[in-house]
Amino acid sequence: MTIESENEFLPPSNRSQNRPDSRYNLAMPRRLTLAPLLMYLMFVSACTFYGDRPARAFSEATGGEDLERVFWKELKAANWVQVERSLASNYSGVTPSGMLDRSATMEQYRTWQLKDYALGDLQTELNGTTIVVTYTITLHGTIGGPGGAQTLPTAPQHLMTVWQQQKSGWVAIAHSVSQSQFN
Numbered sequence: 669m670t671i672e673s674e675n676e677f678l679p680p681s682n683r684s685q686n687r688p689d690s691r692y693n694l695a696m697p698r699r700l701t702l703a704p705l706l707m708y709l710m711f712v713s714a715c716t717f718y719g720d721r722p723a724r725a726f727s728e729a730t731g732g733e734d735l736e737r738v739f740w741k742e743l744k745a746a747n748w749v750q751v752e753r754s755l756a757s758n759y760s761g762v763t764p765s766g767m768l769d770r771s772a773t774m775e776q777y778r779t780w781q782l783k784d785y786a787l788g789d790l791q792t793e794l795n796g797t798t799i800v801v802t803y804t805i806t807l808h809g810t811i812g813g814p815g816g817a818q819t820l821p822t823a824p825q826h827l828m829t830v831w832q833q834q835k836s837g838w839v840a841i842a843h844s845v846s847q848s849q850f851n
Contacts, residue, residue, distance in 0.1 A: 725750075732792030732801035735831050735838055740805070744782045751777060756832065756839040763845045773843075780820065782809040788824075797833040802826070823847065 723734040724741075735754075742750040752774055759770040768776065790803040805827055807820040830842040 729838060732794070732799040732829075732831060733790050735799070735840075736787060736790065736801050736803060736829060739829075739840070740782075740785050740787065743777060743780070744785065746782075748774070748778060753836075754838075754840055756834070756841045759839075759841060759843070761843040761845075764847055779811050780809060781812055781817075782807065782820070784808040799831040799838075800828065801831065802828045821847070 723729040723738050725738060729735045729738055739751070739754055742754070755770050755773065757770065759773065761768040761773050785808065786806045788804045788806075790801065793800045803826075804824045806822065806824050808822060809820045810817045811820055826846045828842075828844040829840050831838045832841045
């Protein structure tokens with residue numbers, strides 16, 4: 669019996685090698701060329717199926733934009749415990765009406781009935797454990813003080829917040845508000 673006659677009884681993959689004991693698989697090169705294509709398709713589809721999910725809490729925030737969005741969401745919901753936790757003990761704020769420390773800022777926020785807000789032009793700058801966020805905001809709501817309700821300024825305002833990562837998480841250490849010159 670010759671090698672050719674032995675090859676007749678072998679699977680097709682072994683016939684091409686002219687060796688009855690060969691373990692070479694001819695389909696393997698084709699499978700290997702498909703592997704990178706399949707991996708590429710898996711990664712591309714994962715990006716489209718699982719888009720960005722906005723943070724719902726400070727613990728889920730992954731950057732300055734998330735921190736600001738969660739902060740204003742908590743302020744709108746009047747969740748004062750979370751708002752107060754997000755302000756550092758040495759917090760300092762500057763507004764057109766003057767400087768505010770942490771307690772004065774919380775006192776001011778508690779008088780607000782924020783109905784809606786719009787953030788825009790967000791820019792973040794990371795520097796070590798500090799994030800500087802600049803953005804514009806348009807507020808809709810009222811200020812309920814002892815003299816009666818007043819409307820929150822509806823003109824866009826320019827804001828800057830400095831967030832610092834501490835053991836307890838991210839906290840705002842400074843905040844600045846300026847009125848838009850194009851009112």
